[in-house]
Amino acid sequence: MDKTLPLDKIWNPWHGCRKYSEGCQNCYMFYLDKQRDKKGDDIYKTKTNFKLPLMKNREGFYKIPSGSSLRVCMTSDFFLEEADAWRDEVWDIIRKRSDVHFWLLTKRANRIANNLPSDWNEGWDNVSLNVSAENQKRADERIPILLDIPAKHKGIMVAPFIGPVNISEYLATGKIEKVLADGENYEGARPLYYEWVKSLCEQCQHYNIPFLFYGTGNVFIKDKKVYHICKAYQRVQALRSGLQNPPINKEYPIQKRCATCYRKNTCNGCNWCGKCYQ
Numbered sequence: 097m098d099k100t101l102p103l104d105k106i107w108n109p110w111h112g113c114r115k116y117s118e119g120c121q122n123c124y125m126f127y128l129d130k131q132r133d134k135k136g137d138d139i140y141k142t143k144t145n146f147k148l149p150l151m152k153n154r155e156g157f158y159k160i161p162s163g164s165s166l167r168v169c170m171t172s173d174f175f176l177e178e179a180d181a182w183r184d185e186v187w188d189i190i191r192k193r194s195d196v197h198f199w200l201l202t203k204r205a206n207r208i209a210n211n212l213p214s215d216w217n218e219g220w221d222n223v224s225l226n227v228s229a230e231n232q233k234r235a236d237e238r239i240p241i242l243l244d245i246p247a248k249h250k251g252i253m254v255a256p257f258i259g260p261v262n263i264s265e266y267l268a269t270g271k272i273e274k275v276l277a278d279g280e281n282y283e284g285a286r287p288l289y290y291e292w293v294k295s296l297c298e299q300c301q302h303y304n305i306p307f308l309f310y311g312t313g314n315v316f317i318k319d320k321k322v323y324h325i326c327k328a329y330q331r332v333q334a335l336r337s338g339l340q341n342p343p344i345n346k347e348y349p350i351q352k353r354c355a356t357c358y359r360k361n362t363c364n365g366c367n368w369c370g371k372c373y374q
């Protein structure tokens with residue numbers, strides 16, 4: 097499984113959260129729930145999606161094919177206290193689907209160690225533990241905790257990227273497998289500066305660690321010019337910025353994807369560009 101490729105699929109076994117740190121200030125889940133007259137702090141176990149990785153289609157095949165990568169809990173936090181009662185069942189599902197890679201993300205790094213399954217040992221091959229680090233303060237708080245936890249795969253998500261971040265000392269340990277970065281969206285979105293992303297990319301290049309600039313966010317500043325970028329083009333602009341490690345070029349397999357949005361191997365009519373039809 098090539099873990100350098102984008103993570104396209106999402107599994108939300110529960111929904112809702114409680115705001116936890118400054119990165120949560122404009123949480124997109126709260127914003128989108130409000131648009132639907134719902135409350136983001138109404139936390140519940142999802143019904144049909146809870147067992148998504150075990151669900152099969154009419155032909156008897158898993159809906160999530162072998163070799164997929166799943167981002168877990170994208171409308172919550174995997175280590176949220178309120179989900180403690182549901183997490184063991186989710187670990188069981190992850191254990192059963194050893195052919196699928198599960199990408200777990202949390203801001204609650206101090207809850208990881210006490211909420212791992214009893215047979216975790218040195219970690220599972222199909223699980224990547226990731227912490228959010230929205231600024232230097234949260235990077236210095238959460239990444240050292242992650243480094244001390246046994247895991248086969250560890251990563252850092254700098255999102256929402258709201259302040260410059262230097263994580264060189266953590267990358268130097270050789271324990272971080274991948275770094276992702278993304279800007280902020282919706283009401284009150286705070287700006288992301290090109291220089292912050294460039295610096296982070298260079299830190300990853302120095303330690304030869306894969307870095308993916310995933311999205312610019314709504315407000316992106318380069319050369320003192322402010323760009324307001326709509327959601328549909330944020331990933332395209334980020335990928336075109338050249339701030340990736342390894343760089344996207346003819347030698348790098350991501351180039352085999354759609355030449356415009358890089359999201360799909362083949363265009364399936366998504367609303368990102370449509371240019372791979374041409």
Ligand code: SF4
Binds near residue numbers: 116117124173
């Ligand atoms: S931890 Fe994540 S899902 Fe929860 S409030 Fe913060 S940003 Fe939103």
